[in-house]
Amino acid sequence: MFLTCFYRRVRPPAKRGHPAIENPVFSESIHDPTNPVVQQFPLQYIQNATENYKTLIGEGGFGVVYKGVLPHGQEVAVKVRSSSSTQGTREFNNELRILSTIQHDNLVPLLGYCCENDQQILVYPFMSNGSLQDRLYGEAAKRKVLDWPTRLSIALGAAKGLMYLHNFAGRCIIHRDVKSSNILLDHSMIGKVTDFGFSKYAPQEGDSGASLEVRGTAGYLDPEYYSTQQLSAKSDVFSFGVVLLEIVTGREPLNIHRPRNEWSLVEWAKPFIRESRIEEIVDPTIKSQYHSESMWRVVEAALACTEPFATFRPSMSDIVRELEDALIIENNASEYMRSIESTGGSNRFLSVERKMLAPASTTGEPALNYCPIPR
Known part of the structure; x- marks a missing residue:
């Protein structure tokens, strides 16, 4: 939960030899037609992209993050689970499951993953301006x-x-x-x-x-x-x-x-x-x-x-x-x-005094009280 990764969002074309994942554990989520293609990368492909994990850019509870470059030139952040991480496998599976289901311009997407030789690796676009x-x-x-x-x-x-x-x-x-x-x-x-x-x-x-x-x-x-x-x-x-x-x-x-x-x-x-x-x-x-x-x-x-x-x-x-x-x-x-x-007046403001519960809205969310407060 303390890991920070830096990515840059660029959606790559699908590459031959690195097919979309066909893992039965995640197949229901991944085959949603609205999803981006999440690829399964061979370990050698990851090692080549990172020049054998040359550039460390972050680390945390899950493991370490390296910067890499894919063959077509896209910069990526490669998150590698540490062997000493107690929550690593659970986090890896959870992130893969969630990110294979969702897609939004304000969420960092998952480009691919690797499960080989007991390695668990996630690959994201590199975010050039950090956090x-x-x-x-x-x-x-x-x-x-x-x-x-x-x-x-x-x-x-x-x-x-x-x-x-x-x-x-x-x-x-x-x-x-x-x-x-x-x-x-x-x-x-x-x-x-x-x-x-x-x-x-x-x-x-x-x-x-x-x-x-x-x-x-x-x-x-x-x-x-x-x-x-x-x-x-x-x-x-x-x-x-x-x-x-x-x-x-x-x-x-x-x-x-x-x-x-x-x-x-x-x-x-x-x-x-x-x-x-x-x-x-x-x-x-x-x-x-x-x-x-x-x-x-x-x-x-x-x-x-x-x-x-x-x-x-x-x-x-x-x-x-x-x-x-x-x-x-x-x-x-x-x-x-x-x-x-x-x-002759102000627009609405969020009330900072909530002494009474606002009436519930039809969506189930409590309605907000809006009123100006002294400036």
């Missing part, structure tokens, strides 16, 4: 100042990827490890969600709903999921709210080297938002370089996502709409202000 975490507060060599419109665009892309998972035809898919290191950036700085090793289908009617193993990363983990072991899509929503706060503040979600009241990003940021003092938490590198209305949309969305009780959190569809509005406002600030002046 969102790298760009916000990673190693100095990987860090780069992101302006506010770029941050908004990345957040919107990742939100669309999660919305696709949660509304997947047939059955909702819950990622279970949403975090900034699992949002990768392609050559155009488009945000794409990755790492589906812990992903699960949402419990259906008749299921207990209990998750025997709570999965996630400290600082991002939904407190209600942790305490009840009841898994739902709203757990991803909580984690994404933490990511939004990272994007706003440029801070990591958990840092015990800060003063005690700043260890948790969520708990540190919430009072500032509720007291309308968001300028005090905004990343200093983008101070005075954003439209305040656009910023408010995002911090209010983050606050709603990180509500302690899942029933009060919005859906990813709601968050996508808010982020779309925020990006429109940011990119058309002057036109937006003229429209506000002409109507």
